Amino acid sequence: MLEGLKVLACGARDAVKLCATLLERAGAMVDFAAADSMDYDVIVISSDMDDAAGWKASDASIVCDITATSPQDSRSGTPWSDAQIQAMSGLMDTTGFAHGAPVRIGIPFTEVSAALYASAAIASAVRVKRTRGIVQNIGVTLSGCAASALTTFLPAAFARRTAARVGNRHPACAPWNAYRTRDGWILICTSTEEQWRKLRQEASVPQLDDARFETLSGRVQHVDELDALIETWTTTLATDDCTRICERIGVAAGPIVGIGELPREPNFRMRHAEAATSIETNGIDADTYKHVSIFEASVLSQTRAEREPETCEEGSNAPLAGVKVIEIGQYTTAPLVAKHLAALGAHVVKIEPPEGEVARSWLPGQGGTSYFFALNNTDKETIALDLKQESDRAHLRTLLADADVLVENLRPGALAKLGFTRETLGAINPRLVYCSISGFGIESAYPSRPAFDTVIQAMGGLMDLTRSDGAPVKIGASGADILGGQAALFAIVARLASRREEAGAFIEISMQDVAAWCALFAAGREPSRGQALACLDGHVWVEGDVTDAERAGCITLPKKVAAQKLAQAVPVVRVDELLEDGDFLADVLSAARDANGAFWPVLKVPYRLAKTPASVRAVPGAAQGFRRAPPAPARAPVPEDRPA
Template identity: 85%
Template sequence: MLEGLRVLACGARDAVKLCATLLERAGARVDSAATDGADYEVIVVSSDMDIAQWKASGAHIVCDITATGAQDSRSGTPWTDAQIQAMSGLMDTTGFSNGAPVRIGIAFAEISAALYAASAIASAVRVKRQRGIVQNIDVTLMGCAASALTTFLPAAFARRTAARVGNRHPACAPWNAYRTRDGWILICTSTEEQWRKLRQEARVPQLDDARFATLAARVRHVDELDALIETWTTTLATDDCTRLCERIGVAAGPIVGIAELHGEPNFRMRHAQAARAIESNGIGAHTYRQVSIFETFALSEARDVVKPQTRKIDDHAAPLAGVKVIEIGQYTTAPLVGKHLAALGAQVVKIEPPDGEVARSWQPGQGGTSYFFALNNTDKQTIELDLKHEADRAHLRALLKDADVLVENLRPGALAKLGFTRETLGAINPRLVYCSISGFGIASAYPSRPAFDTVIQAMGGLMDLTRSDGAPVKIGASGADILGGQAALFAIVARLASPATEGTFIEISMQDVAAWCALFAAGQDAPRGEALACLDGHVWIEGEVSDAERARCITLPKAAAAASIAGAVAVMRVDELLEDRDFLADVLSAARDANGAFWPVLKVPYRLSRTPASVRAVPGAPESVRRAPPAPARAPVPEDRPV
């Protein structure tokens, strides 16, 4: 992928260290101290050091990772990850509704910045190798943190305040962490059929009450519902409850302690060496390096020589101009990948099911499309296909013939059941880069277990590290989905930067990515700090907090407390960001749809100086591909069997 690339990584931020690890995993040679006469193609820094000479030289791709942008009123201060969580709104989205905001237990902004920086660097390397252009890159932790707010910003756009929900889902129930006889389990239902099966297995008579007859009713009475569910889960061991839920098709999983991660069956199966090392020596500063966030394989057994496609590209075009991507996915992970590939200049064709992706109809929105869908699907061409029909599968095969990338987040094996195995894809297009994103990976201890973001956070160690008054709580943003999508983005762009032309299969397990992040956090000294209540919200204070500071904060508005107490920053609500001039200037943007309507969207949090990525348009309704009528036949032709 990035073999032959020489990288110098020097800077105090964790994001620099993690970015270097990612580039090294993709094949680059990384040094942490400059060698005399060394010809570095890429330099990764955080501008707590003098980098003006490197940036001005034009000899290197220089990636500068900072807390805020140069035009931000808070620039020049080395804000910590926790302070960025507070300033960006991320902290206020994490925690229980009746408690204080919670610092995410991993350095989320640093990790996200490392992943986006690695993708931007791979994009710049591709440009240099294709066009000879060398450019600088700027990445901000603030922009990366704000980019994770796609589930909370829609309420703010509709002038509403989104409350913290703990481990619940604002629109689905039951969906929560429940105590078991020996620990905790996450149970997540999203359909009436799942609820019916769960109710039958629980055998709690009160669950048949009319208060829980519909989804809307269950959400209204969620406190009573959760209490009744827990009367059942506390009678079971966690493993028994998990197996039962898997058998009936309900997403569920234990909250795995970071110290017990080495014994988690899927982690141990996929990362046996790391599991043995943790078991023998515990978690150290470099343990995370033994876990890979992506795996690559040959797409098929065929090893035919493949001629690269040659497309004329303007020197000033975006990095992925000329690349064609097919996206099959919903909600967050694959759509996030497609969104950034499109921003980087690729032609992205999104395949939606009949009647469109479910997330299109979520509220709030405008013109029949949700803000959530718009935020995650900018700059894509959308097509409606029913892949249960052969004519529509044939249309997909035609699209794949000249595609460069296929990315999907279907359940493992779903695409193969439709006739699109890796071997088949290799026959259709021998040079295709195919990326599959799933909860537990293709080779998994749980081949039939469904997974949601919350379950992966629980089983990847993230929830164990994020706690409110001792209770485990999920990252408010869809942390496992977002970080999994970022890992896929980097792997795809790194492969596109390679001169290799053979077909490649990229496997992303969101649990692998979550475990990588959790192990990195567990190997560092845990930062100290506390969110203190003020008259109108909270402030975050770094380090030890005194009783006098607690007493003082409760008498002050948070802006006054942040201004008068050393190390304090205001914990911003997401709706407050829309009145923050730095957020409006550096993070928020506007795009148009096909009807000319304006939409609030997010800028990408990385800036390439000469071939910039950009967010331009919101897609309209998916184009309907009309199937040809069946040919006349002497006998009726049976319909395709549903998958």
């Protein structure tokens, strides 16, 4: 992918180290100290933590600066930590239990996210330099990355509502929670009435037949009683036995895997035998995460074709102008990838089912389209196809014939069953870059197990590291979905930046791989100290140790006042409060129009390319289709991907 690229990584932030690791994984040669004899293609710095004076793009070097906030932010120049950015951005307030304090995410989420976005932005800039001779600076902010992860919570804020923390529950589905077993914890996630019926029959708890639990709304309303009854069943079983039962009846479930237990987790061990052996032999250290790959790339098929000369669309200065992308995606992962490819200038065609993607109708929204769908699908052309019909499959084949990228997050094998195997795709278009995103990967110990974001967080070690008063809790944002999508984005853009003239590529993303990579990185570093303290109107996050007097003193103070009185303290901002924050409104939030001229709140991308900027411009209208079904009934927002 990026073979021959010379990179200097000389910033103190975790994001710089992780970005360098990602570029190295894609084939670049990385130095962590400048060598006098080398000219670098890319230099990665963190100017708010280091003396980076003089590092600007030259005739030869792209410079990527990863900072906590942008230069225009009123808080710029301060080396804010990951935890402080989590608190200031609204991200921390989304994680934790409903009646508990906000919880710091157990991995340095904004640093990891910044590394992934920075790597994709660098690959874009490398492509621009190679094809057009333009060298430029790049800026990436942790605060922008945090905001980009809030797409399941911002819709409520746009509707002037506050989205409460839900712990391991789901705001619109039940049962959906972490339950104790005889020897640990298990996540059980039901999303349909059929799944609930099968789970109730398997549990054989008479009280579950109560009329209160007959409907979804009743189960959500009486969720405390429901969860208590479910746990009377799960506590009689070993975790593995309970997981096998759920898999047999088609209910998404999985154990909460401790970070030290990853080597014994069957899918992790199958896919990362070297890492599993290293952990068993040497434990987890600062380099263990490097043994886990967040993507696998291979040749799409044996059919080869010469690549057509790359061209830039007339009037466009965007990095991926002239690139055509087909997305067969839903909810978060694949739509996130294609959204950023579109922002970078690609022409994205999104394939939806005849009735449109279900997420279109979630509440809240406007004009029959949800804010969630709008945030995740900007700048796409949308087409409705029924891929069970040969005529529509033929139309897809026509679209793929001149495409550069296909990205999808269907269940493994689903596209192949429709006649689009890797070999078939290679025959249709030998130069296609095909990216498949799934929960456990194509080669998996769980070929039939459905995967939700929550289950992947549990089985990838993320929940073990994120705890509230000792209890494991998921990242409030759909962390496994988001990080998996970011990994796919980097892999695709790195492939598009490749110098090699070769056959098309197959890129595989397992969200569990990405989650484990993040968790192992966090487990291998010195843990930072800090805690959220209750205040009169919320909480403050304080770095380091806290005295009893400081804790008691905060209770009677507004959080802004408490933050001013305590060293290393910042307010824990609610997501709805961001809409009154001048820095958020100026640097993160933007407006886009749909085909009818209506304005929509959207998010700017968290990376800035100085000379060939990415931009968010429009919200898609209704999908153009051949046999449109009646609109789906409105549904509450679901902050998870459906089974991947």
